[in-house]
Amino acid sequence: MTEPTLHRGIPTDADHRVAELYWEAFGRKLGPALGPPERGRAFVAAHLRRDRAVTALLDGRVVAVAGYRHEGRSLVGGTAAQVARVYGPLAALPRLAVLALLEHRPGPGLLAVESIAVDGALRGRGVGTLLLAELDRIAAEHRYDGLTLDVVDTNPRARALYERHGYTVRHTARTPWLRRPLGFGAVTTMVRPLPDPGR
Incomplete structure (x- = not known):
């Protein structure tokens, strides 16, 4: 396989492709907040913050995306007012509560x-590792001490990837009440320290 090329940000006209990948990876969790799927994908595409992403491209097509939070801004935005405008004022309230639960x-x-989020046909081929390495570089450029992420108990493959990349467990929160609505019953926070660059 030709190795994908990395791109900081989201290429022009790739918003819907990024939203498709995002929903494929996280639709089970996001469904109660942003579903049904067609509407959820449209909401994500309309509220992407292009400068909070790293994308991987293969033959010009986005095959993976990593989103990160920096200076209070994440890959997917959307204010409470925007959620209410799309889903209606009353329906927005429980949706916003779910989004607050998922916030890291x-x-x-x-x-x-x-x-x-990696295209299903390319999982297990090192694309996630490429994205994690680029996120390391971004963290170092912004002089962070390290990186952190959450992984749910139903995604052992992702956790194994993070462990291979040097992430270790900080703590695990048991959330059995979320298993039925969101599909997971525990969230593990992992941390990867960066080497001190001499500052």
């Missing part, structure tokens, strides 16, 4: 890796 708040000095 990094500790001080840590860049939050909020999402990694």
Whole structure:
């Protein structure tokens, strides 16, 4: 396989492709907040923050995306008012509550890796590792001490990838009440320290 090329940001006219990958990876979790799928993908595409992404391209097509949180801004935005405008004022309230549950708040000095989504046909071929390495570089450029991410108990493959890349467990929160609506019953926060660059 030709190795994908990395691109910081989202290429022009690739918003819907990024939203498709994002929903493929996280639709089970996001469904109660942004579903049904067609509407959810449209919401994600309309509220992408292009400067909070790293994408991987193969033959000019986006095959993977990683989103991160920096200076309070994440890959997928959308205010409460925007959610209410799309889904209606009353329906927005429970949706906003679900989104608040899913939000990752990094500790001080840590860049939050909020999402990694890889085309199903390319999983297991090193694309996730390429994205994680680029996120390391972004964290170092912004002088973070390390990176942090959350992984759910139903995604052992992702956790194994993060462990191979040097992430270790900080803590696990048991969330059995979320298993039925969101599809997972525990969330593990992992951290990867970066070498001190001499500052």
